[in-house]
Amino acid sequence: MKENLIKDIFTEDQHRLARIAKALGHPVRVYILELLSRQSCCYSGDLSEELPIAKSTLSQHLKELKDAGLIQGEIEAPKIKYCLNREKWSEAQILFKKFWNE
Template identity: 60%
Template sequence: MSNQKKYTEEQEQIARIAKALSHPIRIAILQMLAQQECCYHGDMSEVIPVAKSTLSQHLKELKDAGLIQGELELPAVRYCINQENWKIAKTLFATFFKDIHTKNNC
């Protein structure tokens, strides 16, 4: 018998999304994408003050978590919010925060 803890699929999803949201650059990327239908990597690098390689790493984290999607349109990649997964994330977090009840101010 294994001593490893088993987590629910919901717990794993929340943790994966929370990790993707854990950097201010990723929040800035999501806010930028939420304001427009799509955005090209090159356009983002003009607005978000980081090296293109760093931006690419943050985009990969968001994409791996399923929060954004990218489509190759040579010679660039076009990114947008993954609407279906974003709805799932909103529901997961709304339920998570609603279900957490504190009994005192500790």
């Protein structure tokens, strides 16, 4: 019962902003977003060459960004091509601007 009351307190924008903020909560994910914002797309293999982390760790970071809707992946066997989800990225910018201006 108490959990339902807590859910009712928060707006949909607050939930979305918290999800995006969680996805931005690690410097590797911020780096990936900055990289993808400067180019149209990037293959996971290219990212693993650029970042000094295990491929499994990179996959976890990419999954977190994808689950938040900030990036999208497309399988081009044997690689996966990742791109910034421009629509969700714009939505995130609007949510953060609204948050900082309140």
